[in-house]
Amino acid sequence: MRTEIATLGEFGLIHRLTEGVHPQNASTRYGVGDDAAVLSYPAGKEVLVTTDLLLEGVHFDLTYVPLKHLGYKSAVVNFSDIYAMNGTPKQITVSLGISKRFSIEDMDALYAGIRLACETYGVDIVGGDTTSSYTGLTISITCIGEGEPGKVVYRKGAKETDLICVSGDLGAAYMGLQLLEREKAALQGADKEIQPDFGGKEYLLERQLKPEARKDIIEKLAQAGIQPTAMMDISDGLSSELMHICRQSNVGCRVYEEHIPIDYQTAVMAEEFNMNVTTCALNGGEDYELLFTVPIGDHERIAAMEGVKLIGHITKPELGYALITRDGQEFELKAQGWNPLQEKAE
Amino acid sequence: MRTEIATLGEFGLIHRLTEGVHPQNASTRYGVGDDAAVLSYPAGKEVLVTTDLLLEGVHFDLTYVPLKHLGYKSAVVNFSDIYAMNGTPKQITVSLGISKRFSIEDMDALYAGIRLACETYGVDIVGGDTTSSYTGLTISITCIGEGEPGKVVYRKGAKETDLICVSGDLGAAYMGLQLLEREKAALQGADKEIQPDFGGKEYLLERQLKPEARKDIIEKLAQAGIQPTAMMDISDGLSSELMHICRQSNVGCRVYEEHIPIDYQTAVMAEEFNMNVTTCALNGGEDYELLFTVPIGDHERIAAMEGVKLIGHITKPELGYALITRDGQEFELKAQGWNPLQEKAE
Numbered sequence: 001m002r003t004e005i006a007t008l009g010e011f012g013l014i015h016r017l018t019e020g021v022h023p024q025n026a027s028t029r030y031g032v033g034d035d036a037a038v039l040s041y042p043a044g045k046e047v048l049v050t051t052d053l054l055l056e057g058v059h060f061d062l063t064y065v066p067l068k069h070l071g072y073k074s075a076v077v078n079f080s081d082i083y084a085m086n087g088t089p090k091q092i093t094v095s096l097g098i099s100k101r102f103s104i105e106d107m108d109a110l111y112a113g114i115r116l117a118c119e120t121y122g123v124d125i126v127g128g129d130t131t132s133s134y135t136g137l138t139i140s141i142t143c144i145g146e147g148e149p150g151k152v153v154y155r156k157g158a159k160e161t162d163l164i165c166v167s168g169d170l171g172a173a174y175m176g177l178q179l180l181e182r183e184k185a186a187l188q189g190a191d192k193e194i195q196p197d198f199g200g201k202e203y204l205l206e207r208q209l210k211p212e213a214r215k216d217i218i219e220k221l222a223q224a225g226i227q228p229t230a231m232m233d234i235s236d237g238l239s240s241e242l243m244h245i246c247r248q249s250n251v252g253c254r255v256y257e258e259h260i261p262i263d264y265q266t267a268v269m270a271e272e273f274n275m276n277v278t279t280c281a282l283n284g285g286e287d288y289e290l291l292f293t294v295p296i297g298d299h300e301r302i303a304a305m306e307g308v309k310l311i312g313h314i315t316k317p318e319l320g321y322a323l324i325t326r327d328g329q330e331f332e333l334k335a336q337g338w339n340p341l342q343e344k345a346e
Numbered sequence: 347m348r349t350e351i352a353t354l355g356e357f358g359l360i361h362r363l364t365e366g367v368h369p370q371n372a373s374t375r376y377g378v379g380d381d382a383a384v385l386s387y388p389a390g391k392e393v394l395v396t397t398d399l400l401l402e403g404v405h406f407d408l409t410y411v412p413l414k415h416l417g418y419k420s421a422v423v424n425f426s427d428i429y430a431m432n433g434t435p436k437q438i439t440v441s442l443g444i445s446k447r448f449s450i451e452d453m454d455a456l457y458a459g460i461r462l463a464c465e466t467y468g469v470d471i472v473g474g475d476t477t478s479s480y481t482g483l484t485i486s487i488t489c490i491g492e493g494e495p496g497k498v499v500y501r502k503g504a505k506e507t508d509l510i511c512v513s514g515d516l517g518a519a520y521m522g523l524q525l526l527e528r529e530k531a532a533l534q535g536a537d538k539e540i541q542p543d544f545g546g547k548e549y550l551l552e553r554q555l556k557p558e559a560r561k562d563i564i565e566k567l568a569q570a571g572i573q574p575t576a577m578m579d580i581s582d583g584l585s586s587e588l589m590h591i592c593r594q595s596n597v598g599c600r601v602y603e604e605h606i607p608i609d610y611q612t613a614v615m616a617e618e619f620n621m622n623v624t625t626c627a628l629n630g631g632e633d634y635e636l637l638f639t640v641p642i643g644d645h646e647r648i649a650a651m652e653g654v655k656l657i658g659h660i661t662k663p664e665l666g667y668a669l670i671t672r673d674g675q676e677f678e679l680k681a682q683g684w685n686p687l688q689e690k691a692e
Contacts, residue, residue, distance in 0.1 A: 029392065033594070034501050035430040035578050036396035038493065043389030046375065050382035053441035053475045053486055084381040095399035095486055129399045140399055140441055140486035147384065155380050232381050248379070 002103040005132075013104065014130050017111045023124040025090050027146065030126075037126035039091060039144065046147035050081035056136030064180045067106055069209045071113025074139045077235065079121050080213035080288045082145035084233040086153040086221075089121060089145040089213075094128035097138030110139075121215060151227065153292070158230035158249035162293040162314040165228075167217045167307055169261040170238055171277060174284025175269040176201075176208025203265045211288045217307060218290075224301050231292035237283040240335035241291050243321055252319040255312035255333065258326050282323075282333070348449040351478075359450065360476050363457045369470040371436045373492065376472075383472035385437060385490065392493035396427035402482030410526045413452055415555045417459025420485045423581065425467050426559035426634045428491035430579040432499040432567075435467060435491040435559075440474035443484030456485075467561060497573065499638070504576035504595035508639040508660040511574075513563045513653055515607040516584055517623060520630025521615040522547075522554030549611045557634045563653060564636075570647050577638035583629040586681035587637050589667055598665040601658035601679065604672050628669075628679070 005013055018032045030038040041047055052074070054060060060070055075092060082089040094114060098107065118125055123143070183196035198205055213233075221228065230245045238260070246253050260281050270277035293314055294302055302308060315322075321333035351359055364378045376384040387393055398420070400406060406416055421438060428435040440460060444453065464471055469489070529542035544551055559579075567574065576591045584606070592599050606627050616623035639660055640648055648654060661668075667679035 030500065035427040036394040036433070036489075036491065038431070038498055039393040039395060040495075041387060041393060047385040047387060047393060047490075048382040049385060049437070049439060049473060049488075049490060051439045051441055051473060051475055051486070051488055053443055053477055053484065055443050055477060055479050055484065057480050058443075058478055081381040085384070087382070091395070093395060093397045093488060095397055097399055097401050097404075097484070127395060127397060129397055131399055131401060132404055133401050134403045135481035138399065138401065138443070138484055138486075140397070140484075142395070142397055142439060142488040143382075144393075144395060144490075145382065149386075152384055154376065 001105055003105060005098060005102065005104055005107065008104060010130055013107065016104070017107060018125060021115070021125050023126070024122060025124050027090055028124045028126055031124060032127050037091065037093070039126070041146060044149055046087070046149055046152050048082050048085050048087045048145040048147050048152070049142065050078055051140065051142040052078050054139040056138070061184070062137070064184055065209060067109040068113035071110040072117045072210055074141055075114045075117035075123070076211055076213050077288060078141050078143035079117070079123065079215070080233040080235070082143055083213050083215055083218045084231050084290060085145070085147060086151055086218060086228065086231060087145040087147035089123045089143050091124045091126045091144040092118065093142045094125060095140040096128070096130050097133035098130070099133045099136050102137065121213065153228045153231040155230050155232050155245050156248040158245050158251050158293040158314045159295070160251060160314055160316055161296045162229050163296055163299060163302060163310050164242070164253060164255060164312040164314060165292050165294060165302055165308050166238070166261060166289055166311050167214050168287065168289040169263040169266065170234065170287050170289060171270070171281035171284045172204050172207035172263050172266045173211060173286035174280050175266050176204035176206070177286070178273055179204055179269065180208065201265060201269065203263060204269055207287065211286065213288060214290045220305060224305065226294055226298050226301060228292035228294050231290060234287050234289045234291050235285060237285040237335070238291065239282045239333050243333065243335050245291065245293065246321055250317050252315040252317050252321060253312055253333070254315055254319070254322045254324060256324045259309060259311040261309040347451055349451060351444060351448065351450055351453065354450060356476055359453065362450070363453060364471060367461070367471050369472070370468060371470050373436055374470045374472055377470060378473055383437065383439070385472070387492060390495055392433070392495055392498050394428050394431050394433045394491040394493050394498070395488065396424055397486065397488040398424050400485040402484070407530070408483070410530055411555060413455040414459035417456040418463045418556055420487055421460045421463035421469070422557055422559050423634060424487050424489035425463070425469065426579040426581070428489055429559050429561055429564045430577055430636060431491070431493060432497055432564060432574065432577060433491040433493035435469045435489050437470045437472045437490040438464065439488045440471060441486040442474070442476050443479035444476070445479045445482050448483065467559065499574045499577040501576050501578050501591050502594040504591050504597050504639040504660045505641070506597060506660055506662055507642045508575050509642055509645060509648060509656050510588070510599060510601060510658040510660060511638050511640060511648055511654050512584070512607060512635055512657050513560050514633065514635040515609045515612065516580065516633050516635060517616070517627035517630045518550050518553035518609050518612045519557060519632035520626050521612050522550035522552070523632070524619055525550055525615065526554065547611060547615065549609060550615055554632065557632065559634060560636045566651060570651065572640055572644050572647055574638035574640050577636060580633050580635045580637050581631060583631040583681070584637065585628045585679050589679065589681050591637070591639065592667055595660070596663050598661040598663050598667060599658055599679070600661055600665070600668045600670060602670045605655060605657040607655040
């Protein structure tokens, strides 16, 4: 079934997509349907704001990304930025630029993913903008969240001797992308009837197609009474993010290759692709794990925390950004993370 | 001078564009440079959020819109939405999708316009996202503003016998667009050396290329102690916006053609184009004037207010949306406002 978007028009489409959206958060006073949404944050709370612009062909490839997954991921990557400030996402606005190629049913699927993410994380859709586009799909999401005064965590607070921690594991989302790209290339050249075989690689695909934001880690840290000194989410790659923290905190770091958390499937896949798995973990990006630093006094409590790995420590700035390999050699960390402007604009 | 954006990369470009941006508002705690901006609104204030997505070819044509003007307008149209809630814009995030066609100097010009608008209206740039695009320029701006509890004005509050008011004059931005389109067509077919003659039409061009948000009207209303019952800004056209207010308030309206404010240049230009000037004023859009309703008891104070015109009144819903022409005939108002999805997607 394919219904042209023109049959509904802008207001009809917005009405259809946002029908049944009922704000769940007390801070949402008025959502979709006026010139602006109206929020009412409790006295003394900090308001966090983050935004992401996703363009077809640059950030996603619809030949292998289902629209519902894309919607889910588009929302979750914004939630991840709010958690990375030690906050809680509460509202999003969703702006869409839609070309004629897309039907109402396509937008239903995209929005179903956005709404699922919002339900899962307790976030309200409060507004947006919908327009036509000459060229593919544009998704711009802004997320507003809540932080406790004095508890918001910036990138700039890492101190010498602090421990460097990472949640989950790294490199899987990147390997998932490689896998999807390989199958796409294979299918384009061959019999279209052949279904790609992703058996045993489900984790990699899930990490690429349906990432989650680490709400659970933020909650665990709060329960354990641990206040990170610096934090960000890993969207561009561990190296790149760690260097952001070090530069903004004016410190150096020492990271141990053997402690970087890597899933078994990631390692197997890297082997199959003849890639260095550590390089994938350092520069892969899109894992949406949390990278954070804690005072050395929190060592025991952090070491006991499930789902968090200690990968190194913060040093004096003059010691630079060091990676210690498994065989004890020392290299300078380089940010080869995904740079959308350099990569595509060259 | 043309410098490729790739020479700077994403973070370099963001650094260049936001250098010297210093937050002016007390509610801006932390701006550009982390996973999210941190705002701190005083206890008891309402937080207003609005967003606009602008795509090259759909919303703007760079053959006649200078980038600095485009930046200014992109910001101002968001401020206008916050004023239309009877609020004050305080922060914006700016996301840009940039194709290879654009140089660093182009982005400097665009950002100069955004920054000028922010300085003029007292708004801080607190974040955004910058990425490459395969196809032209994408601008997504989200604006956050402040409202007084109980003073925020929605579209839904118009009551029978309320007076319908409009600020400034209507139709000029639309005539400015017609003028630019005509000159573009003329220049494409003819000698490129000929400079278009816009003499005597400066007002129309300014209304199209450099619209202002009606901060002054919001201030005047507050000073006069007038609290509008419903309000919105006129971006799509008077008819379309008035019908939004009527539908959301469940009322009808009577609007008098002779009272619709039209500038002399608009009327002259409509004559030249052989267009009905009232139709232009009703459906033109992009004037960014305020449309609002006030209780009939405010009649004298509103009538005495400079820059505001009374154009009709609110009626029972069963009387519908009526336009009374100069010769006393009654027509049903129709929304032929600019609908980006219907117009472009058909």
